[in-house]
Amino acid sequence: MSIYIDDEKRLFHLQGKNTSYVMQVVRDGYLAHLYWGKRVHTYRGSNKIIFMDRGFSPNPDASDRTFSLDTLPQEYPAYGNGDFRTPSYQLQLENGSTITDLRYSDYRVYKGKPKLNELPSTYAEDENEVETLEILLEDQLLELKITLTYSIYQDLDVITRSVHFHNQGSQSLKLLRALSANVDFRDDEFELMTLYGAHNNEKNIVRRKIVPGVQMVDSCRGTSSPQQAPFLSLVRKETNEEQGEVYAFNLVYSGNFTAQVQVDQYHNSRISIGINPFDFSWLLDPKETFQTPEVVMVYTDQGLGKMSETFHELYRTNLCRGPFRDKIRPIRVNNWEATYFDFNAEKIEQLAKEAKQVGIEMFVLDDGWFGKRDDDNRSLGDWIVDRRKLPNGLVDLANRIRALGLEFGLWFEPEMVSIDSDLYRNHPDWCLHVPDRPHTLGRNQLVLDLSREEVCDYIIDAISNILASVPITYVKWDMNRHLTDIGSAALPSDRQRETAHRYILGLYKVLEEITSRFPNVLFESCSSGGGRFDAGMLYYMPQTWTSDNTDAMCRLNIQYGTSLVYPPITMGAHVSSVPNHQVGRITPLDTRGYVAMAGNFGYELDLTAITEEEKEVIKQQISLYKKIRPLIQFGKFYRIFSPFDGNEAAWNFVSEDQSETVISYFKILSQPAAPLRTIKCKGLNPDYVYQNVETGELFGGDELMNVGITLPRIKQDFLSMFWRFKKA
Structure with missing residues (x-):
């Protein structure tokens, strides 16, 4: 059992392997946050909330000037009742007002973990590995009910919300804000880490001390975006890879997000x-519901390395799905940087x-096999093979490649449409x-408007x-631009601001259907590249092209930063030609190989244009990667x-049994x-x-x-x- 409840005190204590998370219903039904951190056997309230009269902090009870929501650490704070900090949610009523008042109503505890409606989430293969607490809050005036769901993994320091x-x-209610999680800490001695x-x-990776304010x-780009990732962590000043407290949050969602820390x-x-x-916004007509995305919360007092290890284990085994979750991934070559749009069947x-x-x-x-796709100005949406380049079609080409003993993969960009396309002309x-x-x-x-069913x-x-x-x-599933002109011809005026979220729900529906088929x-x-490298996409596709x-x-830098949250098995990493097509740099082939071997290994270059010596190096790289x-x-x-x-980077991998x-x-x-x-x-x-x-x-x-390996002095x-070491 990992969830302990004291009904008399209305206290909830979630216990993980090394962590505790404690809440309590206080006063007239307000759900307060008491503690999140290193595991305690029994919580008895040593860190009591001190109530006192604070200037400009209003009181819901006129008879008690010491109690104010403005200073109460809360689980899911509302707007308008005296708490001036950022609320977790906000609704607009039919009369135009935006005041609600949620109070505790009930709770439920059960084994296992629920699947979220229309949204990706982490899962439990065995109901005994996760226990779930649902806390019901209610605004009786509106007959609005909100369920806060907490799932705790028995063997990991993970809570999902x-x-x-x-x-x-x-009456109809309009959601103006519907966040997935809130945690109120009683100090600000933290540094903020984001990507x-x-x-x-x-x-x-950026790390900075937090200061008063927000x-x-x-992201408001329609995706989780390369500009900012849906991740943040609060760390203590002394925290490094091996030691120190970390409180980390990662949103399992692929659309517009916000993640913030506010110091009051x-x-x-x-x-x-x-x-x-x-x-x-989201219109909630009577009897309608709305589900927020899941947040994965990780606590450790053993530094950033332990935080990453926890995310890696959870995402590899309880987020990624399907037969490839546990399969060795193939070594690939992609023709993009070898040919771009200029190829035919013989060249391939x-x-x-x-x-x-x-x-x-x-x-x-890669790109260029369909429609009349000679450049990136045309044919997206017309998923019919270009018989000029492939006169005998895709089946013939795939069979020719498979006859060589290779598997065959294909690039798509299904969410997009070119103006110069039959699809756009017709629709x-x-x-x-x-x-x-x-x-x-x-x-x-x-x-394309994925909020539309058709x-x-x-x-x-x-x-x-x-x-x-x-x-x-x-299949490589690409998406090469962000959302603009966000509106849908299929939605009424009072639902237009639902379009961006409905797009993501439509995307998830498409991915669920195709990957299941x-x-x-x-x-x-x-x-x-990594413009939508997020936990939501990994639920459907167990790897992502990192950049x-x-x-x-x-x-x-890119792979090191990505590893803060995501395991190497999820990272596509290729060796490409030099001078590099993105920055023009010339780097040794062995260095390119060792960097790419830290993920899902492959190549993106013209193998017909390299020297025999380079081919021999590539053979050795592939042979080594197959072993490791x-x-x-x-x-x-x-x-x-x-x-x-x-001026340097280093990492190591260790087998599960520590033998290699x-x-x-x-x-x-x-x-x-x-x-x-x-x-x-x-890790040895x-x-x-x-x-x-x-x-x-x-x-x-x-x-x-403890002693380490002395690095030789090489001028290069x-x-x-x-x-490579193995147990003797």
């Missing part, structure tokens, strides 16, 4: 996260032959648009027709040196008079003796972790070093 609104009254970036520069990350006048900190209220077959010779397992045909109203306003183009394309059905049918007729075992196809999500930027030095692939994809990942802190490790070190620029460095492994068994696979040298696990830019 979501909120369900149910309008049981007779920011841009196209080709995703998942940079510090926020968000008394140095309390309020974390809130959920759907971005900007340009959002020749690339595939070269791929087979070096040991690659799958060939992926110009199927794109997101606002009447009488000109289109805003991105990459010369428009976004549009979703078209995508499902068009993609299914290809997958059912061609022997395809992999084709369970033996490995789907990889992409949005010009369109394949430069090895840039990828050090189970360790990379299913082992534990440890960060050692951060590229955000200096691989260690990678990278130096970006060679420097004069540089100090000698030692690299210390992590201190009692094991490990043998260097290459040299035969023997070292104890304790020595490799973009240097990489690699070690």
